[in-house]
Amino acid sequence: SSVETASATLSGGLYLALAGHLFLAMLASNRGWGIPPWPLFGCLVVMTLAATAASTAVRMPVLHAAGAAAASVVVLAWSTAASLPPYGLVALVAGAAASGYALVWIRIARTGRRTPAGIAAAAALFVGEATVLSAAAAGGSPPFPFVVLAHVLNLSVLLALAWSSGWNRIPVAAVVPAWLAVWQWQDRLGVAGAWIELLVLAAALYAVFVAFPLILGRRAAGDRHPHLAAVLASAMFFAGGRAAFVAGNLDWMIGVVPVAQAGVLALLVRQLLQIEPAGRRDTGRLALLAGSAMAFITVAVPLQLERQWITIGWALEGAALAWLYQRISHRGLLYAAVALLGVVFGRLVLNPGIFDYAPRGMRILNWYLYTYACAAASCLVAGWWLSRTRDRLGSGLPRASQILPAAGVVLLFVLLNIEIADYYAAGPDVAFRFGVTLSQDLTYTIGWLAFGMVLLAAGIYAASRPARIAAVALIAVTTFKCFLYDLGSLAGLYRVASFVGLAMSLALVSLALQKYVLSRPRGSQ
Numbered sequence: 001s002s003v004e005t006a007s008a009t010l011s012g013g014l015y016l017a018l019a020g021h022l023f024l025a026m027l028a029s030n031r032g033w034g035i036p037p038w039p040l041f042g043c044l045v046v047m048t049l050a051a052t053a054a055s056t057a058v059r060m061p062v063l064h065a066a067g068a069a070a071a072s073v074v075v076l077a078w079s080t081a082a083s084l085p086p087y088g089l090v091a092l093v094a095g096a097a098a099s100g101y102a103l104v105w106i107r108i109a110r111t112g113r114r115t116p117a118g119i120a121a122a123a124a125l126f127v128g129e130a131t132v133l134s135a136a137a138a139g140g141s142p143p144f145p146f147v148v149l150a151h152v153l154n155l156s157v158l159l160a161l162a163w164s165s166g167w168n169r170i171p172v173a174a175v176v177p178a179w180l181a182v183w184q185w186q187d188r189l190g191v192a193g194a195w196i197e198l199l200v201l202a203a204a205l206y207a208v209f210v211a212f213p214l215i216l217g218r219r220a221a222g223d224r225h226p227h228l229a230a231v232l233a234s235a236m237f238f239a240g241g242r243a244a245f246v247a248g249n250l251d252w253m254i255g256v257v258p259v260a261q262a263g264v265l266a267l268l269v270r271q272l273l274q275i276e277p278a279g280r281r282d283t284g285r286l287a288l289l290a291g292s293a294m295a296f297i298t299v300a301v302p303l304q305l306e307r308q309w310i311t312i313g314w315a316l317e318g319a320a321l322a323w324l325y326q327r328i329s330h331r332g333l334l335y336a337a338v339a340l341l342g343v344v345f346g347r348l349v350l351n352p353g354i355f356d357y358a359p360r361g362m363r364i365l366n367w368y369l370y371t372y373a374c375a376a377a378s379c380l381v382a383g384w385w386l387s388r389t390r391d392r393l394g395s396g397l398p399r400a401s402q403i404l405p406a407a408g409v410v411l412l413f414v415l416l417n418i419e420i421a422d423y424y425a426a427g428p429d430v431a432f433r434f435g436v437t438l439s440q441d442l443t444y445t446i447g448w449l450a451f452g453m454v455l456l457a458a459g460i461y462a463a464s465r466p467a468r469i470a471a472v473a474l475i476a477v478t479t480f481k482c483f484l485y486d487l488g489s490l491a492g493l494y495r496v497a498s499f500v501g502l503a504m505s506l507a508l509v510s511l512a513l514q515k516y517v518l519s520r521p522r523g524s525q
Contacts, residue, residue: 020047021070028078035082041094044074052105064105065116065123072098072127079134088135088142092150095131099124103157118165125158129177133184144197148204151181155208163216163226171212171229178205178233182240195247202240209233210264218275224285227268231292234261238296242303255304258296265293287330294320302374311371315344315378322382322400326389334391337382338400344375345407349414355430363423372415379408406466409455413474416447448478 024044027033034040051067054060075098079091102121132150135142155174162170182202188194210233213226220226241257269289276282298316302309318340325333348354348371383404391400422430424440452474459467 018051018066018070021051021067021074025070025074025077028074029081031081034078035087037078037082037087037090037094040074040078044071047071048101061116065120068098068102068105068120069123069127071101072124072131076127076131076134079131089146091131091135092142092146095128095135096150096153099128099154099157103161118161122158122161122165122167122170125154125161126173126177128154129158129181133177133180136181136184144201148201151178151201152204152208155205159208159212159229163212163219168223168225171209171225172232175209175229175232175236178209179236181205182236186240186243189243189247195244198240198247199244202237202244206233206237210268213268214271217271221275224282224288227272227285227289230268231265231288234265234292234296237261255300258300258303262293262296262300265289265296269293283328283330284332287324287328287333290324290328291321291333291336294324311344311347312374314340315375318344319378319382319385322385322404325391326385329389334386334389334393334400337386338393338404341375341379341382341404341407345379345411348372348375348411364419366422368415368418368422372411372418376408376411376415379404379411383408402466405464406470409467409470413451416451417444420444420447445478445482448474448481452478 020043024040024047028037028040048067048071051070052064055063055065055067072095075091075094079087079095082091099121102117102124106115106117106121129151132147132154136147141147155178158174159171162168162174182198182205185194185198185201189198209230213220213230216226238257238261242254245251245254245257269286272281272286272289295313295317298320299309299313302312302316318337321333321337321340325337383401386399386404387401392398393400393403418430420440420443424437424443452471455467455474456471459465459471
């Protein structure tokens, strides 16, 4: 095996042949000794060829692999130290030459790709990506088109080598240098025109990973990794594209980014549906792609609205995944939907900092209304969709279709109280206060009573016992509040009117319970 061959090589002392590369790496890391680079590169070529020749003579291919990888490391060390303007492009060419030599040797040696020669080529390509990043970060940055071309060529060849060699995880690992390249260019957004370069770079790298599964077609039917890499690259492009649009003052059309990505992922979903028969589809991969496409679609609208777009996007995505779970029976969709909606619930109900996210605006018609209403509607609709599926979260645990509607009702009740508090707030902050004004106290009471009665009607209509219990409990609490707190502040006709109104409400509640809940069906004993 390759491990045993490497062990034999080291034990035989052939590793000493790499001492020259180590010495060159030390020289290359010193800017004073590595510039001009021509003597250094000349020695590097000779030593790398010597290592390859020695590996051929003693039939130890691992020595060539080590020498080829070491050559790319020397180039990386030199590009990190050299920061003069003329040498940025030289670093790209030298890195490409080191990777090209490792790739060409696979054909010359006529060996399989899953051999030390193939491993050396893959390692050289990864180090080549690091070289491009290093050259772009240095003071002598190469021209931008050459940076994009170097990244695209490195990643494209790396993906092709990984597929032909059967290294399934390499495409996913290749997303890492692509992410680093996009993050690197985001740091330059303060420079004029940098946002266009960031958008071009992110789009070019994204195109590489999207084209990979599209080109493979049926050959990738049994492998998830090309499509997983495409999904991860989609997240990369979303981050870079959004940053570029913001820097370029294109916020007014920022929703174009996720919509375009949803369209791209929809093409991959369509391809999978075409190449896989209906009864033998990889539901996990299909769920991943379809769920990701829906994620970008659902995030487009709240992103365009700017305020609280993350929370609303998570809520809409949770509802979308619940809808998708009806059609693709993959448990991951169920867990993801419940997790997203659970995070939204915690963010809006258990987070006291929610009132500091934005200054107060209009009364009633404000960002509280659409944020909480969208989140509550997502929970209610998701619960309705999941009620038609196998949505039990685990042995002994309740069904998701029982939890999510309850979360939606709580969100609506919190919204009711926030809107009341916001309506009566006098300063810049929203505060829940009792005893300040009589009108505010009575508004809370009336709002709670109305909410309880609506909830009771919904519980009767849906035959939901938990909803009816919650409604009766809320009405009871409201009744005690009215008798023990509110009526003490009223006098005369106001107190009489309150008694009459409360009595009529309780009478309606009792009649509804008697007729629709407590009555026995005809024919029962």
